[in-house]
Amino acid sequence: MPGSSGNGAVTRSTLRQQIADALRDEVLAGRLQPGQEFTVKEIAEQYGVSATPVREALVDLSAQGLLEADQHRGFHVHEYSLDDFRGMIEARSLVTDGMFHALDAGHRVFKELDEPRTAAAVAGVRRRGEEAQRAATAGDLTVLIGYDLRFWRELSLLFGNPYLADFLHRLRVQTWVCTVQHLRRITDLRGSLWSAHPEVADALYRQDTATARELLTDYNGHYLTLIEGLTAD
Structure with missing residues (x-):
């Protein structure tokens, strides 16, 4: 049903933003250190959610310059000079x-x-x-x-x-x-x-x-x- 599909999209979008905000706060708090590596699976398990909103959140943070994608391995916190x-x-x-x-x-x-x-x-x-x-x-x-x-x-x-x-x-x-x-x-x-x-x-x-x-x-x-x-x- 269109209504159900829309609600699912909103929920996923909200979850995506919540995960992105939480990870950004982890970086700002120093709990995620520059160069530290992690995978979509690890983050999904940490927050008890599916991989899709986690992957989307990590891509968003990469676009903002906070993370970098490691091909076939996962992501790591960007190291600034x-x-x-x-x-x-x-x-x-x-x-x-x-x-x-x-x-x-x-x-x-x-x-x-x-x-x-x-x-x-x-x-x-x-x-x-x-x-x-x-x-x-x-x-x-x-x-x-x-x-x-x-x-x-x-x-x-x-x-x-x-x-x-x-x-x-x-x-x-x-x-x-x-x-x-x-x-x-x-x-x-x-x-x-x-x-x-x-x-x-x-x-x-x-x-x-x-x-x-x-x-x-x-x-x-x-x-x-x-x-x-x-x-x-």
């Missing part, structure tokens, strides 16, 4: 600078705060920034990554271009995958993690893109210096 990290920072900066330029050019993102939905969205971004700041100050990398991704996702969506938001989110996930393997070598991360998310939100709310750019330059420089030092050890 320091040059990869530098390239990601540059690409990410070009995207965010484009957002700031749009604001300079009169984008209405923060000019409709009387509209309840916009006001709530802006307040939500600020709250994500505060949570990210608390996690960074406490040295809780796992919580920080979650709120950092949500902060930038929700902030970029305010500009009304879902393609830009998706692209920036993918870049930020890849950047965290690249850095987490190094950051988890630090026993106590308190004082080592950038924590000025609320200041970025406040600067953009004031349409002070000069300050926002300075904060992002500090953000990128902070992590680039940190990762360069860790990879040199």
Whole structure:
């Protein structure tokens, strides 16, 4: 029956996304290490599901640059280099600078705060920034990554271009995958993690893109210096 077939497709699609999200979180948490190999069968058994949604999820993560397919063997977590990290920072900066330029050019993102939905969205971004700041100050990398991704996702969506938001989110996930393997070598991360998310939100709310750019330059420089030092050890 058409209805049953549709429901099955929706269920499989949802399961595919759930598995992809779970595996991405495993990589970000450092439980799946760069170069670590696994098969569709192993993941299917781990989650107690059929092979089809697992294979689809792994293909999705490969397309996002988080995994690599090993012909006839399975998949492994992609290993990023320091040059990869530098390239990601540059690409990410070009995207965010484009957002700031749009604001300079009169984008209405923060000019409709009387509209309840916009006001709530802006307040939500600020709250994500505060949570990210608390996690960074406490040295809780796992919580920080979650709120950092949500902060930038929700902030970029305010500009009304879902393609830009998706692209920036993918870049930020890849950047965290690249850095987490190094950051988890630090026993106590308190004082080592950038924590000025609320200041970025406040600067953009004031349409002070000069300050926002300075904060992002500090953000990128902070992590680039940190990762360069860790990879040199």
